[in-house]
Amino acid sequence: MNYTFYKYQGTGNDFVMIDNRNLHFPKNDTKLIEQLCDRRFGIGADGLILLENDDTTDFRMVYYNSDGNESSMCGNGGRCLVAFAKQLGIIDTETTFIATDGLHFATISNEGIISLQMKDVDEVQEHKSHVFLNTGSPHHVQMVEDLNIFDVRNQGAKIRYGDLYGNAGSNVNFVSQTDENKFRLRTYERGVEDETLSCGTGATAVAIAMRATGKTKSSLIELQVEGGMLEVSFIEKNGFYTHVFLKGPASFVFKGEISVG
Structure with missing residues (x-):
């Protein structure tokens, strides 16, 4: 089979995009998705995203990690999908779409800056050494002293597969x-099972965690990830976070066709 694909990246978090409005893509073929995301034998990406029709919104987002399994919400992927929808002519400067964690609203500027509304957060679990919260995906947030030399891959894997989070694990x-x-943050992503250059739900989680733990009093937080800069804003009232927006660039990289099978 031949598949037309589009490659997008948001602060270095890269994705294979496929227009699946005609439902031609074999969504349950885990090995195919893993192959397409493979950086040596496929296109190469942190994940694969299908754009599909939806009855009540502009489109539906179906997200797969690079291991081929369908996963929870991806913030940078959502922003990239908005840019993809604009390229396809489905939307103009704003949109609503449905994802695994519910309804999302987004705007896109002329400069390609996309502001994506994330889910509300009503629980932030504070522990002695870390914070845990769900921003569409589960996130462990931990302060470290020297991020430049920190072993993100090995230390992240220990926590992801450790006793804290059971079989499901956590980013x-x-x-x-x-x-x-x-x-500044660096993220180990489950499903990729490695450090990625950026994680949108992770940046959102860090921003909220830093406010919840008193590290900042701001409701507009800048986050330096390995692939660039992101911005998270929210309204906080009595520990409840609403109007949560993840903002940053999303760029088209290239379009191609791949033959598999």
Whole structure:
């Protein structure tokens, strides 16, 4: 089979995009998805995203990790999918779409900056050494002193597969503070099973965790990830976080066709 695909990236978090409005893609073929995401034998990506029709919104997002399994929400993937929908002519400057964690609203600027509304967060679990919360995907957030030399891959894997989170595991974010409302983070992503250059739900989790633990008083937080800069804003009231927006660039890389099978 031949598949037409589009490659997008958001602060270095890269995705294979496929227009599946005609439902031609074999969604249950885990090995095919894994092959397409493979950086040596396929296209190469952190994940694969299908754009599909939806009865009540502009489109539906179906997201797979690079291991081929359908996964929870991906913030950067959602932003990239908005850019893809604009390229396909489905939307113009704003949109609503449905994803695994519910309804999302997004806007896109002329410069390709996409602001994506994330799910509300009503629970932040504070522990002695870390914070845990769900921003569409589960996230462990932990402060470290020297992020430059920190072994994200091995330490992240220990936490992801450790006793804390059971079989489901968790994404793991390591954070350092650089200014009153600025933080740097590196993320180990489950499903990729490695560090990625950026994680949107992770950046969102870090921003909320830093506010919840008193590291910042700001409701507009800048986050330096390995692939660039992201911005997270929210409204906080009595520990409840609403109007959560993840903002940053999303760029088209290339279009191609691949023959598999």
